[in-house]
Amino acid sequence: MEKEKVDKKDHILDVAERVFAEQGYDGASTRMISGEAGVNMAMLNYYFGSKEGVFLAIFERRISAFQATLLGIGNDEDLDAWGKLAQFVDRYLDKVINNNCFHIMLNREISKSKKTDLTDKITSIVMKNVYVFQDIIEDGIKSGAFNKDADKELLVATMFGTKNYIVNTPHISSAILGHDVMDLKTQEEIIKPRLKKYMKTLLKAYLTHENDNK
Amino acid sequence: MEKEKVDKKDHILDVAERVFAEQGYDGASTRMISGEAGVNMAMLNYYFGSKEGVFLAIFERRISAFQATLLGIGNDEDLDAWGKLAQFVDRYLDKVINNNCFHIMLNREISKSKKTDLTDKITSIVMKNVYVFQDIIEDGIKSGAFNKDADKELLVATMFGTKNYIVNTPHISSAILGHDVMDLKTQEEIIKPRLKKYMKTLLKAYLTHENDNK
DNA sequence: CAAAATTAATCAAGCGATTGATTAATGTAG
DNA sequence: CTACATTAATCAATCGCTTGATTAATTTTG
Numbered sequence: 001m002e003k004e005k006v007d008k009k010d011h012i013l014d015v016a017e018r019v020f021a022e023q024g025y026d027g028a029s030t031r032m033i034s035g036e037a038g039v040n041m042a043m044l045n046y047y048f049g050s051k052e053g054v055f056l057a058i059f060e061r062r063i064s065a066f067q068a069t070l071l072g073i074g075n076d077e078d079l080d081a082w083g084k085l086a087q088f089v090d091r092y093l094d095k096v097i098n099n100n101c102f103h104i105m106l107n108r109e110i111s112k113s114k115k116t117d118l119t120d121k122i123t124s125i126v127m128k129n130v131y132v133f134q135d136i137i138e139d140g141i142k143s144g145a146f147n148k149d150a151d152k153e154l155l156v157a158t159m160f161g162t163k164n165y166i167v168n169t170p171h172i173s174s175a176i177l178g179h180d181v182m183d184l185k186t187q188e189e190i191i192k193p194r195l196k197k198y199m200k201t202l203l204k205a206y207l208t209h210e211n212d213n214k
Numbered sequence: 215m216e217k218e219k220v221d222k223k224d225h226i227l228d229v230a231e232r233v234f235a236e237q238g239y240d241g242a243s244t245r246m247i248s249g250e251a252g253v254n255m256a257m258l259n260y261y262f263g264s265k266e267g268v269f270l271a272i273f274e275r276r277i278s279a280f281q282a283t284l285l286g287i288g289n290d291e292d293l294d295a296w297g298k299l300a301q302f303v304d305r306y307l308d309k310v311i312n313n314n315c316f317h318i319m320l321n322r323e324i325s326k327s328k329k330t331d332l333t334d335k336i337t338s339i340v341m342k343n344v345y346v347f348q349d350i351i352e353d354g355i356k357s358g359a360f361n362k363d364a365d366k367e368l369l370v371a372t373m374f375g376t377k378n379y380i381v382n383t384p385h386i387s388s389a390i391l392g393h394d395v396m397d398l399k400t401q402e403e404i405i406k407p408r409l410k411k412y413m414k415t416l417l418k419a420y421l422t423h424e425n426d427n428k
Numbered sequence: 429c430a431a432a433a434t435t436a437a438t439c440a441a442g443c444g445a446t447t448g449a450t451t452a453a454t455g456t457a458g
Numbered sequence: 459c460t461a462c463a464t465t466a467a468t469c470a471a472t473c474g475c476t477t478g479a480t481t482a483a484t485t486t487t488g
Contacts, residue, residue, distance in 0.1 A: 022328045026240030111382045114236040123385045154412040157379040165375030168325045198368040209419035
């Protein structure tokens, strides 16, 4: 029973994550979520206290897995700057592309220009990823492996922005790539390897190119 | 009177655009918008028919200006591939960074995975920008100016994704860059020139780098 | 039986939209 | 120019509906 309770809560969160991604936080109603999850509406409040509680529970579930992934990336002292960068790209994209519903949700919330408790919380989480990436770039620049004129702040925007563009605007990116980026098999066999290779090539090109106008 | 009517409608759309960007479509209420615009709630329906009418009016206003900008970009036959690319970057970023409220709104709508009339409409608009950019890249590859192994589809994701990251997640990008990216003066004096220079350097590096693993 | 889980019924609040009445601006006839 | 008629703009009040949340009753479980 304890086990099944956890499963049922997990099932609710799975459904809620999808519905929030489809409809947005405000657009998704508790009736929608409970209806699609096949549970009574009151169960949401019984389990999670409130609609916002459901929303936060989704984040906490994903984030704990997320933080674990981050540890170890960029801290492997056996790797040089290029090795760390390559590993970050591979592991980050691996982790992130499959959880597309969650990341669509996350980015929609974070794009609200009004600051709230929720946007602050999300911001601090996202910033942790940013710092890991930025540290790798900084170390590479210091060691001389990367171009010292590189704009490491905007390179962050490119790293995460490119990924977001693929994941968050599926209608657009599917049209551009000629594949359904929402399809799990496509993600695994086509999107992931292609994006990994591209990102590494792009970063390498930028971080090693000869500066011609300086 | 006719002039002032247009001004008032424009004022309502200005406010609505900001509130929609701040709160999302569902999060923004007609009472909020009319309240902040200093007009009676019924005026929204009087002028625009409905809440959705207000939303669509915002799009139509921006899009007509948008389409005009697109004409001429990438069609200047006096320029070589690099010249076209540089011009696209400069003019696109100029046009797009100031309308940040609108683009936040647009991207939030387009990130909804459920297809609707609105997402279809927005998708086709965005794709026009994409095609202009992609054509420039393709021509450059054909003429031999650009690396023939370049992934032109994912380069699209980088071009627009990088911009989106800066514009759509202002809390994040402000923290990264150390400036308030929502501030108009900052946009003009710091963000725009820096992003323009960065984008061009990045594209050039990628499109000219020597392929080392092929 | 007692505790936990689940349900249907219900609540106040907020939503978008509509209404009829009122005011302001404009046009028209004498 | 003035008095009347017409249109546009604005308002407060209110409609029906959906929302998130709570309640009390019922079922399930250990």
